Amino acid sequence: MEENELIPHLFRTEYRKLVSVLAYLFGIEHIEVAEDIASDTFLVAAETWSIKGVPDNPVGWLYTVAKNRTKNYLKRNSLFEQKIATEIRHSSQEGEEIEIDMSQKNITDSQLAMIFTVCNPAISGDSQVALALNLLCGFGIQEIADAFITNKEVIYKRLNRAKDKLKEARIRIEQPGPSEIGNRLDSVLTTLYLLYSEGYYSTSQNTTLRKDLCAEAMRLNFLLIENENTDRPEVNALMALMCFHSSRFEARTNQNGEMVLYEDQDEQLWNRELIEKGAYFLSRASQGSKLSRYHVEAGIAYWHTHKEDSAEKWEHILDLYNHLLVAEYSPIAALNRTYAVAKVKGNAAAIAEAEKLNLTNNHFYYSLLGTLYTGVDNARAVEHFKTAVKLAYTAPDKAMMLKNVRKLEG
Secondary structure, eight states, X not given: OOHHHHHHHHHHHHHHHHHHHHHHHHXXXXXXXXXXXXXXXXXXXXXXXXXXXXXXXXXXXXXXXXXXXXXXXXXXXXXXXXXXXXXXXXXXXXXXXXXXXXXXXXXXXXXXXXXXXXXXXXXXXXHHHHHIIIIITOOOHHHHHHHTTSOHHHHHHHHHHHHHHXXXXXXXXXXXXXXXXXXXXXXXXXXXXXXXXXXXXXXXXXXXXXXXXHHHHHXXXXXXXXXXXXXXXXXXXXXXXXXXXXXXXXXXBXXXXXXXXXXXXXXXXXXXXXXXXXXXXXXXXXXXXOOOHHHHHHHHHHHTTOOSOOHHHHHHHHHHHHHHHHXXXXXXXXXXXXXXXXXXXXHHHHHHHHHHHOOTTOXXXXXXXXXXXXXXXXXXXXXXXXXXXXXXXXXXXXXXHHHHHHXXXX
């Protein structure tokens, strides 16, 4: 890998580790210090490697520089050292130099602690996702702004407000105990679910960014699975859901970036390895008596990995949607359910169900109505597709609706 590609790659994979370890060491009130040292480490790498070349072990080089710069910071800032040195959880015996532990175990422990810190009810859901992208995934302000389809100023303010609230609440960055896991795991999983959804259902046309968001959500979820205290059925169910959805990622858009409807997807583009992994995690999720929304959604996604258009398949999917709406109602889930209704009970029944939702600000609502009315009342179908075009965010989505209009109008 060339130097101009290596440093950005390492920044994405190692920056988050450095921040987590240093924040775990210093506490949330000094999060900016951790971020500054991590950022400064990469600046030094860019300057040094451009002159002396890339070292044999670039990751080890980064960790060594980060350790040295942390020790130098502590020596230069006596007040900082006096305030936190006695509280640093990984400090050596009194009088000895503080050790910055960059072992794989401590990196993993630090990231797990940071997940539970970031996913705190003291801050909003959007702020949790933004903070997770920034601190846990190494995404820059512009990348996060792109993910949320907003500007850098909005994200900058959102991140700062979130950090301030965590400091005000005096949230500790620590390994979650049994009670903490019990109380906060739902919040953590919701954040990971939203993070994944930002990628999978993103209105951004940046395919690379969308895949990165999904990959990061899966990576963080796997950290929970690797820890025996957080390896719960609902965690495995969410991982199964992500695997099943990700298995169809390549088939969801065509070469022009246009969305490909499920029934038109090329099954050969589905990732069989991810489908098998999803089945493995869904099997693990079946242990215990708790049935979470992730179990139900993973079940729906599982049946969608079977391309054959059988009655059994759609009856299972409709039944699962019914369970999902009883457990946790969502207008979007209700909208998605109507497609299964059409497959089981016919378009007329599905149209009646869909129109009750009245989601007049959602282009997917009108797109679905257009699909349901096709062959029943083509004039109404065209009308709905044209409304969907007006409401759609992206050019590829608009192009798909217009293609349907042209097809119906001949």
